[in-house]
Amino acid sequence: MVITDSDGGAKDMVIDGKTGLVSPKNDAEKLAANIEKVILNENLRNDLAENAFKRLENMAANDNFHTWAKILFKN
Numbered sequence: 137m138v139i140t141d142s143d144g145g146a147k148d149m150v151i152d153g154k155t156g157l158v159s160p161k162n163d164a165e166k167l168a169a170n171i172e173k174v175i176l177n178e179n180l181r182n183d184l185a186e187n188a189f190k191r192l193e194n195m196a197a198n199d200n201f202h203t204w205a206k207i208l209f210k211n
Contacts, residue, residue: 137149137150137155137156137157137184137188138156138157138159138167138170138171138174139156139157139158139159140158140159140160140161140162140163140167141158141159141160141161142161149191150188151187151191154184154187155184155187155188155191156184156188157170157173157174157184
């Protein structure tokens, strides 16, 4: 994933250089360069995807969503 450095949302999910690439806000050239880097570098693309998938698995294993749902909605 290639994103811009913004508050919340995707920035909370991406670890720059590990699960994706983060570009500075309002820097279209850096964003384009990061997109090009991911397109052209298969090893980087595969590493980012693998790390992101592992992170997602760890997050799902913690099952925080269901825990919060039970607390908030008292199901």
